[in-house]
Amino acid sequence: MTATPAQPYSPSVPRAHRPRRRLPRTPGPLGDALTLMALPLLAALALPAAFAGGGTRRWFGGRAESQRAEAQAAKDAAAAAFYELDTAQRDLRISIETITAVDDSPAARRAVADFDALGRRIDEASHQYISAVDAHDLDRDDLEASAAARARTELTAAKEELGRVKQELDRFTDGLGPLLGKAETQLARLAPAVERARQALLAASNALDSVRATGLKADDLAARLAALSPELTKLNQGAGQHGVPQTLERAERVTREAEAVRVEAERLPERAAEIDHRLVSLRTRAQALTTRSEQVDPILSELRRRFTVACWQDLQRVPDVASENVRRAETKLAEAHAARDEQRWADATALLSTVRALLNTTDEAVSAAGDRLHRLNAVQKDPQQEIDRTRFAIRDAQRLAMAGRNTPDPRHARPLDDAVSRLERAVATLDGRHPDYWHFLTETEAVRRAVSRVVSLIRDERGAAGH
Structure with missing residues (x-):
């Protein structure tokens, strides 16, 4: 809380409960003598006033004391409300600091702005309370009943205002639940994430040492691991310097990269053996292809x-x-x-x-x-086998196109009719003294591919209709 009661009116020790200051007493026989001499004079001065209807607080009557007690009770209640609000504000400030350490979203920034506005309301209510306390000395011997009543009224109003602000603060605190939960979750993840990153780096370093002990070099892996050293330094510096989200992201990235280095290092002997095997295998294949070519x-x-x-x-x-x-x-x-x-x-x-x-x-x-x-x-020996194979594919597609229909769909019938014509033209090229058998083979293959596309189209359409 930005405003606190000024000393000496510390609400923690109400004035009515504090020891009253006493005048210093002259020590020794002289002091006793002076005291005895003063008693008759004080009595003489007090008696006329008493008989005249005045007198000290003892003679003033019960009403003033009753008002003083009520005012003191109001003061104690206001002090309790003040400290209850102060404690709640301190707890809320910790929550806000937790959120701002983790979250920089618009919602988090809005929460900070609302907390600042609420702080101003708390300052106003606190100022009203402190002013009421400072304005009335309830310990005065000559406190009048009317002054005590005013003090009770002002202190009660201050307490009620503190209570209203406390309610606003409670509502605001309840609304922070999702943001605070998210922030606390991230903070809970922070330490384990950083520790995982450290352990991953250590495991990668140990794996590299083991590989090098076998005589294998791993310079590229060592370079990748060394590049993570500055990241480890930042992790050790902590989230206070680099921010919680950034530290979490850095820890996860270091863990991934260090784990990749460890896996590659552990696999390096196997990789070397695999490369040796491939060298031998491909060299043998190259020699065989030389012979075949x-x-x-x-x-x-x-x-x-x-x-x-x-x-x-x-x-x-x-x-x-x-x-x-x-x-x-x-x-x-x-x-x-x-x-x-x-x-x-x-x-x-x-x-x-x-x-x-x-x-x-x-x-x-x-x-x-x-x-x-x-x-x-x-095909030169028996072209009819290729012709029959292609005709069978066409007829099979035609039967599928007519299944469940009186007339075929033009989208299916047209390409199948074209396939029949194309096959007939390919067969015609075999007539003559020097037929182009390769053209015949490529044409029959093309016809079968076209027919296969029609079959796939029909099945896809019927499958979709079935669903």
Whole structure:
């Protein structure tokens, strides 16, 4: 509370309960003599006044004492209300500080502004209370009944105002529940999160030490771990300096990155063995492809001799492409081997992936030449098998299109009719002295793909209708 009662009127010790100040007494016989001499004089002065209807508080009557007691009771009640409000405000300030330490959202900023406004109301009510206390000395011997009544009225009003402000403060405190709960949750997460980050860093460091003890280098992992050192320093400096949300985020990030380093370090021996195995495997495959690519020329020679240009023209560059790809693959294999020796694991892995892609391309090209000759031989010997296969696919699709219908849907019937016409045209190309068997095969494949699309469309539509 920003306003506090001025001394000496400390509400913690009401004036009526404080020891009254006494005049100093002259010690010794002289003091006793002076006291005895003063008694007759005081008595003489007091008697006329007493008989005249005046007198001290003892002779003043019961009404003033009753009003004084009521005023004192009002003062005690106001003091209790004042301290109850002060305690509640202190507790609320702790809650506000908890929220502001964690939350910078518009709702949190609005709560701070409302708390400041409520603080001004508390200051006003406190000022009214303190003014009422300072305005009336209830310990005076000559306190009149009317003054005591005014004091009781003003102190009661101050107490009631303190009570109203306390109610406002209680309502405000209840409204802070969600914000305070969220802030306390984050604060509860803070210490465990920071400790997890420290433990993750320690585990990563231990994993690196274990790997290095086996003779493997892990320089890239060590560099990544070293980059987390400034983050650990900030975590050790605490949330008071860097903020609770920022510290939580930093702790979680450090935990993730340190855990990644630990996992990679623990897997490093396995990774090295895997790279060694891939080096051997890909080198063997490259050698096998070199042998296979040498067989492409005889295949092309037979294709040229027995079939039209259209059947083999696109395969002309297969031997050269295969030879070039194998050469590049062997070069990359040598680079990967060097990277492995230098324990540049990421570079070795990337190079081996390039080698694999080159060998896959070469394998497909070399296989295409042999497959081409096989398929052309088959269709030259018996084209009817390819024709029947395609017609069966068309008829199956037509039966599906007519299932449950008197007439087919034009969206299905039209592409199926086109497929029939296209097959007939492909079959017609087989007539003649030098038929283009490769064109025939590609056309029948295209027809089957078109039919398959129609079948998928019909099934999708009927499946959707069924749902």
